[in-house]
Amino acid sequence: MGILLAVLLSGIIPKPVSVAAHAAQYTVPASVVVSASSADERNVAQFAKQFLATRGVSVKIAASTSTAIRLSARAHDPSIRAEGYKLHVGRDGVRIVANSGAGLFYGLQTFEQLFTPGGNNAIQQVDISDAPSYPYRGIHLDVGRHFFPVSFVEKYIDLAARYKLNTFHWHLTEDQGWRIEIKKYPRLTTVASCRNGTMIEHDFKSNDHVRYCGYYTQAQIREVVAYAKKRYVNIVPEIEMPGHSVEVLAAYPQLACKPGNYQVFTIWGVSDDIVCPSERTVAFYEDVLTEVMGLFPGPYIHTGGDEAPKTVWKKSPLVKNLMRKYHLANEDAVQGWFDTRIESFLRAHGRRMIGWDEILGGNVSRSAIVMSWRGLSGGIIAATRGNDVIMSPDPTLYLDHAQGDDAYEPLNIGGLTTLRDVYDFDPGIDALTPNQAKHILGAQANLWSEYIATTQLAEYDLLPRMLALSE
Numbered sequence: 206m207g208i209l210l211a212v213l214l215s216g217i218i219p220k221p222v223s224v225a226a227h228a229a230q231y232t233v234p235a236s237v238v239v240s241a242s243s244a245d246e247r248n249v250a251q252f253a254k255q256f257l258a259t260r261g262v263s264v265k266i267a268a269s270t271s272t273a274i275r276l277s278a279r280a281h282d283p284s285i286r287a288e289g290y291k292l293h294v295g296r297d298g299v300r301i302v303a304n305s306g307a308g309l310f311y312g313l314q315t316f317e318q319l320f321t322p323g324g325n326n327a328i329q330q331v332d333i334s335d336a337p338s339y340p341y342r343g344i345h346l347d348v349g350r351h352f353f354p355v356s357f358v359e360k361y362i363d364l365a366a367r368y369k370l371n372t373f374h375w376h377l378t379e380d381q382g383w384r385i386e387i388k389k390y391p392r393l394t395t396v397a398s399c400r401n402g403t404m405i406e407h408d409f410k411s412n413d414h415v416r417y418c419g420y421y422t423q424a425q426i427r428e429v430v431a432y433a434k435k436r437y438v439n440i441v442p443e444i445e446m447p448g449h450s451v452e453v454l455a456a457y458p459q460l461a462c463k464p465g466n467y468q469v470f471t472i473w474g475v476s477d478d479i480v481c482p483s484e485r486t487v488a489f490y491e492d493v494l495t496e497v498m499g500l501f502p503g504p505y506i507h508t509g510g511d512e513a514p515k516t517v518w519k520k521s522p523l524v525k526n527l528m529r530k531y532h533l534a535n536e537d538a539v540q541g542w543f544d545t546r547i548e549s550f551l552r553a554h555g556r557r558m559i560g561w562d563e564i565l566g567g568n569v570s571r572s573a574i575v576m577s578w579r580g581l582s583g584g585i586i587a588a589t590r591g592n593d594v595i596m597s598p599d600p601t602l603y604l605d606h607a608q609g610d611d612a613y614e615p616l617n618i619g620g621l622t623t624l625r626d627v628y629d630f631d632p633g634i635d636a637l638t639p640n641q642a643k644h645i646l647g648a649q650a651n652l653w654s655e656y657i658a659t660t661q662l663a664e665y666d667l668l669p670r671m672l673a674l675s676e
């Protein structure tokens with residue numbers, strides 16, 4: 206019996222904190238009432254109804270509390286940690302209790318995983334209590350290199366939520382394409398969202414020369430934000446600056462240190478053509494971020510900051526002036542000054558900036574959050590300084606790498622990140638003191654899409670490694 210129970214319950218991902226399985230089973234009747242009264246309870250009850258419909262069970266949602274399936278998002282139970290829940294399946298039916306909508310939603314995901322695919326509706330009687338180890342559990346998607354339609358973005362968010370990830374990092378702008386409608390700057394969508402070809406091999410020469418375009422309207426963005434909210438997923442939008450921004454210069458060359466004829470990038474890699482840290486550029490990004498904040502209600506805005514070569518800045522009189530005026534030692538410190546301008550703008554609007562670990566090069570403010578991608582070291586330095594950190598290390602959490610023997614893998618960016626690598630990753634760092642370790646908000650896996658042109662390839666890379674991340 207012990208082995209049987211272990212098998213039946215091994216399907217729950219991520220593994221709950223505690224599971225007490227009982228010998229008997231409970232069969233969900235063909236028609237049940239799900240109790241729900243608050244807005245969160247009714248929201249989660251709708252998901253329960255949808256799921257049970259796939260099992261042939263018809264559901265009525267009612268405020269009554271003496272029903273077969275009882276949902277509570279207002280337990281005020283101090284033994285349930287943030288986003289946690291308790292799930293009871295007994296002779297008397299099912300009870301999911303939580304202190305929040307997110308916790309209740311996660312309890313429902315666990316409940317759904319108790320069913321055997323294709324089997325009958327008899328599930329194990331259990332008592333499960335569970336809560337996540339980290340408040341930030343993220344998955345990223347690069348829609349700049351390849352554009353993915355709203356339907357796929359929603360599927361991606363749905364999958365993440367089912368495995369209790371709570372953050373979707375939407376990488377919306379890249380050298381190869383700007384993907385978000387900004388009303389004040391129409392050329393971002395008429396010019397910067399299209400490129401005249403795509404690099405299709407690793408050789409920097411092979412190009413399909415096919416025009417490639419795509420962007421989300423503000424109405425579509427609102428739809429995705431609402432879709433994510435119902436699943437308790439916060440979206441972190443990313444607007445890259447000052448690097449990975451040649452598409453901006455193609456649309457608005459006056460933002461370059463040397464105005465000229467810029468083209469949206471048709472190869473992968475890092476462009477030397479980055480925006481100039483001028484007042485005009487700061488004003489441009491403040492305008493863009495104002496629209497972005499209007500669309501995305503979450504606490505975080507990601508402003509990139511990675512891979513910004515200083516080739517052009519080194520020759521710029523404007524940059525030299527900034528260095529003199531603000532006593533900045535070098536061009537990296539100028540990026541720090543620029544990042545700080547943007548960070549204080551976001552802070553004044555009640556948001557926190559997230560940046561890739563390069564933002565540490567310029568003494569960024571303590572309230573900025575560092576996303577550590579060049580291994581763990583940036584995250585460790587940031588936590589030691591007192592900045593909050595999200596661990597997102599290359600290669601361990603880079604889902605664009607091959608996941609097995611490259612001979613059998615589709616063309617990819619290179620590198621190897623196995624299911625086991627992701628599974629074994631732990632963002633908790635031994636070298637940190639308990640106080641420093643508090644700054645580690647969690648982890649995130651990234652899906653960069655240089656070589657991921659289709660939704661099929663994106664799913665192939667996402668699964669099953671996302672499940673290992675969640676675990």
Ligand code: TNX
Nearest residue numbers: 511512561578603605618653
């Ligand atoms: C580095 S991770 C990048 C991306 C690429 C990725 C490819 C990061 C902040 N920058 O622009 O897509 O490598 O793995």
